[in-house]
Amino acid sequence: MSLPELSRIPPGQALLIFGDASSVHTQRWAREMVARGHVVVVATRLPAPIEGVAAVVPLHPGRDGAGWFRALPAVRRLARTLQPRIVHGHYVTGYGLWAAACGWGPVVQTAWGSDILVTPRESALMRRIVGWSLRRADLMTADSQDALDAMALHGDGAVAPRHEILWGADTDRFVPAPIASTAGIADEHGPFRILSLRSWELNYNIDVLIDALAQVRAARPGRVVTLALLGGGPDAEALKARAAAAGLDDAAVRFTGRVGDAAMVAAMQAADVSVSVPSSDATSVSLLESLACGLPVIASDLPANRRWVPPEAGRIVPPRDVAALREALLALIDDPATCRAMAVHNRALALREASRRVQMDRMDALYRQLPPSGPRGLRETVR
Template sequence: MSRGHVTLLGDANSVHVQRWVREMQQRGWTLSLVTARPQPIEGVEMHVLRPVRRTSDWLFRVDEARRAVAALRPDILHAHYITSYGYLAARCAHPRRVMTAWGTDLLVSPWRTPWLRWLTAWTLGRARWVSGDSADLLAAAERLCPATPRALIHWGVDRSRFQPAPWAEKPALDIVSLRSWEPNYRIDLILEAVAQLAAQPGGLASPLHLHLLGGGSLASELREQVRRLGLSDRVTLHGRLDDAGMAAVMRRCKLSISVPLSDATSVSVLESMACGLAVMASDLPANRCWLAPRMLVPAGDGPGLGQRLMALAADDAALREEGQRNAERIARDGDRRVQMDAVDRLYQALMAGPGADRP
C-alpha cells in the first residue's frame, strides 16, 4: 500500500530528480512528475509543460501546471528549484506544498533585483517547509522568508555504487570534473590549469589525463579550447554518464576538481569524496563544511587553481591522504539513505498534520 502520492515539479532529465523519485518509490510513495524538460522515468506518470527557453517563460506556464496538478490530485506537491518550479507550485492551489532549493535559485537569482527578491520571498512563503543542502542556502531562505520552516537535507551519496578503488590501481594522474559545461562551473579554468601542469619543464612523473563529465551548452567552446591548448590527447569529454559510468571513470582517478562561482553542497563533490578521491574546490561556504582549507581555491581564480594543482600533482602521498580522509567523512556523514529517510519522515509528518492550514 502506498504511503501517499507525491507530485514533483522539476526537470525529469536531471539525475538528482531521478534519484529523488527512486528513493521515494523505494520507501513506498507513489510519484508523479510535472516537468518542462521530459525524460521517461519508470513508474512515474508525467505531465509535460511547453518548453522553457527564457526565464520569463515560467510566468506563462502557470495554467498548464495548475491543470496538471489538478488532474494528478497528489497528497503532497514538492517543487525542486525555487525560482522556476517553486513559483509554479506557489501558484497552484494545494494545501501541502514543499520546496527544495538547489543553490543559485536562492544564493544568486533573488539578489539581482528588488522585484526578484520579493517574488522569491513570496514563493517561499507559500511552502509548508523548504529544504536546502547547506547552511548558507538555508540562511538565504531565512533572510527572504523567516516564517517558513527549513530543513537541512543534502542529496547524499549511494555508497553501494560510489566506493573507493585501491590506490595502487591508479598509476596515472587521472583527474575528473563532474560539473556541467555551463558558465557557472568554469570548466575553462580547469582546462587552463591542466594545460599549465602539462607544460611544466621536465615533464610529469606519471601520465596525465582529464575526464570531463556532465555535458552542457558550452560543449563546442570547450572542445575548441582543448584543441587550442594542445590537450586533445590528454582530455576526454565524456558528457553525461549514468551512475555506473561515472563510478567507472572515478575508479581511475586520483583527483576531482569543482570550481563553480556559486554553489551549495555539491553532489559531485560528495560522490568524489565517497570514491576516495582528493577534491579541489572553490572556497565557498558549503565546501568549507566538507573539505580541508588547503584544498580550496578562491572562486574564479585561474592562476591560483593552476598553482595548487601543480603542488598536488607533485605529492602523490598528499593526494592519497586527502582521498582516504574524504572516504571516511562520507561514510560517517554522507550516506544518501540517511538523508532520504529524513525526507520520508517529513512527508509522513505532513500527511499526519493539518491538511489545509496554509492558503
C-alpha cells in the same frame, strides 16, 4: 498519463513534485521516494521517463521565461485533479512558483543553489517571486547552510521550518578503486589523472581548469597529466577551442560528456583528483560522490565547499584563480602520500555524513510530519 487517468490516484495519496524530469537529481529524488512507499507524480517543462513514478506530466515544455506563467492554469488544474498529499517545488524559481501557486498544500520548497544564491540578486521581480513562493511553504530544505540562510533572507516573513537535506551519494555504488588499481595515486611516477564532473557552462569555470592544466603540464614536463571532462553542456565548442589554443590535444583533455552512474564510477576510480571550482554552488552531489570514491578534492572557496573540503580532504582555491588551481594541482602531484591519506579520510567522511540513504530517510520522515493536505488560497500578492 492524462488528467482523467490521474484522477484514479486516491485523493491525499500523491507526492506531486514540480521539477526538471530530465535532471538526474530529480530522478534520483523521485525514485528514492517511490522506494519509501510514496506515489510520485512529476510535473515538468523538461519531460523524461523516471522509473517507478506514477506519471511524468509535461506542462508547457520548453525553457522560455513566459512559459512558467502561461502554465499556471494547467498547474492548478493538475493539483485540483490530483489533490496531492504533498506538493514539492524543486528549484525555487520556476518550479517553486508552480508549487506555491498550484492552490494545494502542504508545500515543500527545495533550493538547488543558484536559484536562491544568485537569481534573486538579478532583478527585483525575481526577488519578489522567490519571496512570495517561500512565504507559502510549510517546509523548506536546501543542501547547504548558506542556501538555507538565503531562503530565510529572501523569504522575509516565512515561518516554515528549514532543514539541511543533502542529495547525498550512493555510497554502495560510488566506492574507491580496488587496491590493485593502477591509478596514478598509487604510483608517484605514473600518470596523474584529473577529473571534472561539472557542467560545461560559465558558472563552473571549466576554462580555468583547462588553463591550469596547460600550466601544470608545462611545469612538470616529465609527468603525464591528463584531464577528463564528464559534465557536458552548452560551452563545448568554446572549451574545445580553448584547449586546442593551449596546445592540449585529445590525449591531454578528453571531452567525454554526460555518462551514466556506472561509467561515472569507473572514471572516478581511474582518477587521482576531482576538481570542482564553480563561482556559485550549494553542496555538489558530484563532490559528495567524489568523496565516496575516495578521491582527493580541489574545490572553489565557497561556504558549502569549505564544510566538505578541510585540509585533510583536499584543497580550497578561489573560483577563477588559475595560478592557485595550478599550485593546488602541483602540490597533490608532488605528494602522493598525502593524496592517499586524503582518499582514506574522504571515504570515511562520505560514509559518515553524506549517504543518500540516510538523507532520503530524513526527508521521508519530514514529509510524514507535514499537516494534512488541502486546498490553499492565493490571497497574498507578490510583494
